[in-house]
Structures are given as C-alpha cells and as structure tokens.
Amino acid sequence: VSATFNGTGLPVDGVDYNANAALGSGDPVGAGNFVVYDGTGSSVTVTALVAGTTYYFRIFEFDGINTATQYNTAAVLACSCSTLDTR
Numbered sequence: 636v637s638a639t640f641n642g643t644g645l646p647v648d649g650v651d652y653n654a655n656a657a658l659g660s661g662d663p664v665g666a667g668n669f670v671v672y673d674g675t676g677s678s679v680t681v682t683a684l685v686a687g688t689t690y691y692f693r694i695f696e697f698d699g700i701n702t703a704t705q706y707n708t709a710a711v712l713a714c715s716c717s718t719l720d721t722r
Contacts, residue, residue, distance in 0.1 A: 644668035646695055646706040657683040658690075687720030 643665025646652065654673040655661035658681055661670035672679035684690065694712040699705050 649702045684718050689717045691715045
C-alpha cells in the first residue's frame with residue numbers, strides 16, 4: 636500500500652494481465668501492485684481489504700489483445716480511498 640506504487644506499477648505493452656477483484660490475487664504489475672479489473676464496465680467491487688487501511692488505485696486505458704496490447708500510461712486516473720477502522 637504505497638502512494639508511489641513502490642516506484643513501479645506501469646503495465647507493459649504487449650502483456651495481457653489477469654485480473655481478480657480479491658486484492659493481491661490478480662497479476663502483479665511491478666512490486667506490490669495488482670490487477671483487480673480488466674473489462675469494459677465502469678465499476679468493480681474490490682475484496683480482501685484490511686480495515687483502517689488506505690489503498691491507492693490507478694486506472695489505465697488500453698486497446699488491443701495479446702502482443703498488440705497498448706496501454707495509455709500518460710493519461711492515468713489515480714485515486715486513494717480508506718477502509719473504515721472497525722476496531
């Protein structure tokens with residue numbers, strides 16, 4: 636959980652990543668960054684979160700499949716959100 640995405644976390648052109656809404660279960664992108672959604676919809680419910688933790692997200696637009704996949708890493712939507720501390 637890093638606002639700087641551990642200095643990594645940019646998808647690589649030509650790579651299709653497997654997503655999983657359970658945080659930490661999708662393919663890694665860099666160190667400690669995981670794919671939670673890959674599709675045409677406008678939302679995802681992320682699970683496996685820890686109470687009282689701030690999470691950072693980046694959303695990348697892409698086009699193509701397999702070796703033709705191209706990611707837009709210049710215009711990236713970034714945000715953070717926190718889970719409630721239920722202790």
